[in-house]
Amino acid sequence: MVGHDSLGGLTVTAFDGVDKDTMLLEMLVESFRGPILMSLMEAREVAPEMGGLGTKEHERFIEAVRRRDCDDAGRIMGEHLARTAGRLRHDH
Numbered sequence: 001m002v003g004h005d006s007l008g009g010l011t012v013t014a015f016d017g018v019d020k021d022t023m024l025l026e027m028l029v030e031s032f033r034g035p036i037l038m039s040l041m042e043a044r045e046v047a048p049e050m051g052g053l054g055t056k057e058h059e060r061f062i063e064a065v066r067r068r069d070c071d072d073a074g075r076i077m078g079e080h081l082a083r084t085a086g087r088l089r090h091d092h
Contacts, residue, residue: 047087054080 044051057080064073 043087045083050087054084 044074045055057076061076061080064070064076
């Protein structure tokens with residue numbers, strides 16, 4: 001269950017075996033869905049050749065998370081974001 005406390009902050013109560021952290025993470029990820037899809041559509045127009053590399057980086061990131069390898073996941077996503085940010089700086 002999701003509610004708001006008296007200070008206007010988000011509060012979450014776990015239910016059906018789902019812990020609060022998992023619920024908050026799912027809510028956070030869902031909040032980014034629209035902006036991420038818009039960004040991906042723009043990236044596909046600007047640099048269609050990069051789609052395969054980006055997909056492979058995301059797959060490697062997911063596998064690192066599944067292995068609970070925070071160092072590898074951080075390295076993979078850091079490289080991906082640095083490359084993406086570099087392309088954005090040069091394209092705008």
